Amino acid sequence: MIVRAATDADWPQIWPFFDAIVKDGQTYAYPDDLTIDTARSLWLEPAPGHAVVATEGDRVLGSAKMGPNRPARGSHVATASFMVDPAARGKGVGRRLGEHVIEWAREEGYRAIQFNAVVETNGSAVKLWQDLGFRIIGTVPEAFDHRLHGLVGLHVMHLQL
Template identity: 60%
Template sequence: MLIREATAGDWPVIWPFLRAIVAAGETYTYPRDLDEATAREMWMLTAPGRTVVAVDESGTVLGTAKMNPNHMGAAAHIAGASFMVDPQCGGRGVGRALGEYVLAWARAEGYRAMQFNAVVETNTGAVALWESLGFRIMTTLPEGFLHPTKGYVGLHIMYRQL
């Protein structure tokens, strides 16, 4: 698996799985009816942010991540990131590879820590992955997320020093 900078040509491949994940309403706080133009603007970052894709040996996009400063001013030393893995590519280590890549990027860019602002507590696979990469749940906002089938569930803030 190779992780490389996302290009404009990757967007037509990212958009279908990003749209499906967001529309499912189970893991992201984005509006479920997010339109393509808004999604592209939110996901395809420019400096100081960065967007990458994970591709297989044939160049097929398996997933994507965006990384950016999580805060401004005196808290600009904290990085943030978001991840989307094509559901058809789950279980192949794509999320872990992207997570490790993003942590290395943040260290190289001089960030002191990384914070995830909204990890849905019922997204147990993601929670376990982030914990295995050294993140801790700092707090959980009770009923912070309206899940389409489970109702109101907690929303974790996760953190890791670099």
């Protein structure tokens, strides 16, 4: 598996799993009716944003986007979002993307990484981030309207670099 910078040419492979994950309503608060172009502008942000893909041959297995969590005085803390093609789950794609983001943030001089909204019922993501050293520093109660569970909390997770 190779992790490399995402390009516009990767978007046709990212879009189907991006759309399916958003419409699934269990992990992201994006609107269900995003168009392919609107979603692209949200995921493939201009600098200082940066997006990568995890590939196996010509196939995109997953993607991550990263950059500063806040502008200006908050720009020393990074943030990131991750999506893995459901057909590639359980193959270490999320872990490899997570490791890549941590390495990237260190190389870019960030002092920490903060995830603002990890859905508390997303046990596999919570466990992965904890395995990679992130701590839950707070949970916003009932901040996410989960398609199956109704109102659930959003964890704020943090990794000091």
